[in-house]
Amino acid sequence: MAREQLNSAAYDWHAFSGREELAAALADQIADKLTKAIAKRGTALLAVSGGTTPARLFAVLSTTPIAWDKVIVTLVDERFVPASSPRSNAGLVAANLLQNAAKAARFVPLYHEATSIEDAAASDNAALQALPWPLDVVILGMGGDGHTASFFPDADDLPVLLDPSSDRIVLPVHAASAGEPRLTLSLARIIDAGFIALHIEGEDKRTAFDGAVAPGPRKPIRTVLDAAPRPVEVFWAP
Ligand SMILES: O=C(O)[C@H](O)[C@@H](O)[C@H](O)[C@H](O)COP(=O)(O)O
Numbered sequence: 723m724a725r726e727q728l729n730s731a732a733y734d735w736h737a738f739s740g741r742e743e744l745a746a747a748l749a750d751q752i753a754d755k756l757t758k759a760i761a762k763r764g765t766a767l768l769a770v771s772g773g774t775t776p777a778r779l780f781a782v783l784s785t786t787p788i789a790w791d792k793v794i795v796t797l798v799d800e801r802f803v804p805a806s807s808p809r810s811n812a813g814l815v816a817a818n819l820l821q822n823a824a825k826a827a828r829f830v831p832l833y834h835e836a837t838s839i840e841d842a843a844a845s846d847n848a849a850l851q852a853l854p855w856p857l858d859v860v861i862l863g864m865g866g867d868g869h870t871a872s873f874f875p876d877a878d879d880l881p882v883l884l885d886p887s888s889d890r891i892v893l894p895v896h897a898a899s900a901g902e903p904r905l906t907l908s909l910a911r912i913i914d915a916g917f918i919a920l921h922i923e924g925e926d927k928r929t930a931f932d933g934a935v936a937p938g939p940r941k942p943i944r945t946v947l948d949a950a951p952r953p954v955e956v957f958w959a960p
Contacts, residue, residue, distance in 0.1 A: 730935070732947035733920070733954045741778055741923055744959040748919060749782040751955070752859050755917045759858035760792045767854050768827075769907060769915070770819065771798040771863040771871070772811025775923055779861070780818035790826040794853060795819065798862060799872040799895075799906040800832035802839050809902065832892060832905040839894040839903035846892035846905060855891075857915035860907075862954075864922050867899065868934040868941025872906035874899050875942060884909045884942065886949045913950045920956045928958055 738744040752768070759766035770776060797811050805812040812831045820829055830853065836842035862870045869875060873883050874897035883893055888910040895904035912918065920943070922931060934941040947954050 738959040784822040784824040796830040802903040843894040860915040872904035873942035
């Protein structure tokens with residue numbers, strides 16, 4: 723089916739006529755990048771976003787025949803809730819991605835019980851040092867307000883979250899619009915990824931993306947596009 727391809731310096735736009743077609747194409751791209759990473763360094767590091775958009779992609783990816791036992795999966799961000807919560811991104815990944823062939827992957831969550839989100843982020847920061855950075859693949863989502871990861875426009879310390887030279891891996895986020903405190907990978911870790919995909923669906927998200935890349939007040943997604951050393955691959959379907 724027809725695919726619309728628009729490019730700009732900061733992103734490559736890949737539009738699909740349907741969400742199934744998008745999921746198949748993006749899953750193929752992810753599998754290709756992970757397989758190449760495994761061939762090159764014996765392992766692959768994948769970070770995925772949560773929310774509602776990725777479930778179909780995760781289901782398709784979970785049946786993709788790659789060496790999942792050599793893949794480490796972590797999260798781009800997480801709500802400060804246990805995996806048993808319906809709000810948990812770890813729960814979403816467990817139910818949709820870590821199934822079928824992908825069950826063999828190693829999952830590294832972000833949420834741990836802690837007395838504060840700051841303590842949780844500090845322990846994550848220490849624990850995730852041991853992962854084989856940089857990310858080979860990162861899959862971002864985007865909210866209608868132009869947030870991605872947990873870089874919410876109303877987040878306290880947004881400049882810290884968006885510092886491209888930060889040596890932090892995981893940062894705590896307080897943002898009234900986020901619902902609950904969040905844990906997020908830093909911008910620095912995200913833009914270091916070998917393949918950066920932004921997965922958005924629906925007309926509202928396309929309008930929000932177009933607004934974010936147009937001249938005007940900078941939204942967090944625009945900061946990611948501008949900071950990335952290579953074009954972000956945007957996958958969109960109506
Ligand atoms: O924890 C989260 O919510 C995500 O990581 C977040 O960044 C998400 O990608 C956007 O909010 C879009 O969410 P939807 O897919 O639900 O629109």
